[in-house]
Amino acid sequence: MSAVADNYARLQALGVEVLSVSVDSHFVHKMWNDHELVKMVDGGVPFHMASDQAGNIGRAYGVWDEGQGIELRGRFLIDPDGIVQAMEVMTPPVGRKLAETIRQVQAFQVVRASKGTEATPAGWMPGDPVLRPGPDLVGNVWKVWKPSMEK
Template identity: 45%
Template sequence: MALINTNIKPFNANAFKNGEFIEVSDADLQGKWSIFFFYPADFTFVCPTELGDVADHYAELQARGVEVYSVSTDTHFTHKAWHDSSETIGKIQYTMVGDPTGQITRNFDVMREDQGLADRATFIVDPDGVIQAMEITAEGIGRDAQDLLRKVKAAQYVASHPGEVCPAKWKEGEATLAPSLDLVGKI
């Protein structure tokens, strides 16, 4: 699970986005911030609440130059059916990636091999394809898109301000830290 600061692996997949089937690959990520939002399965319980929450923050993520890719081991056809039948999922405008072979899910090391399902996992990937943050929760623990947005802002800040780091609960506009010998034992 040592994926932080590693490059994502190549992939190619079918997806559903804005009423169309599209192909996506690792090449589509170059030069952009990306979020990979893995979830166990379509037509379930916690998953639609999470995907809907991300949909509610998608415009702000896009304004920050971030593209979102939700991923499950369902097919792109199943994503379309879910999108068409659920009011919550129907508001999604980001890319819903089908991973029925599990290639992408295994690439990110979040496959439940005994079930053929993805863990509930989130990855923030920088414009160079390097994983900067990850979160994995147990089946019944939903994620918070507002906290994900906070982490994106922190990752983008650190990337554009070498020598600075963001402390716990950092929010955009708040003070950061510049690690140095002078700070040792002072925090």
């Protein structure tokens, strides 16, 4: 979570609000913030740290681990209409890479701004060409994009 907190300004600049959820109480969230996270991130965690001790939210999002009574590492990107556009769920030992989340936010924002007329190819980064799906693009993607263009 400290990685997300540390990149909060970048996320805010993209108009993204952050919400974290775990089965810890909000009291424990406070202690974690005040005693550890504040030493990793200036000013501490700037977003809501929600508490889901009974796992109800985790169940609804498919990240509840019944055996351990915890929530798996799950990341959901929700658009301004409340639609889930992307999700990633991982077992606990491997952390997320926030740069990929930010890339996906930027890609989904391009698609949304185009009202669905544009799509971003594999490996797309901001500034790269986008695809405009339509009759002329069928069989012609190779003219505008190849796998070797992925950085």
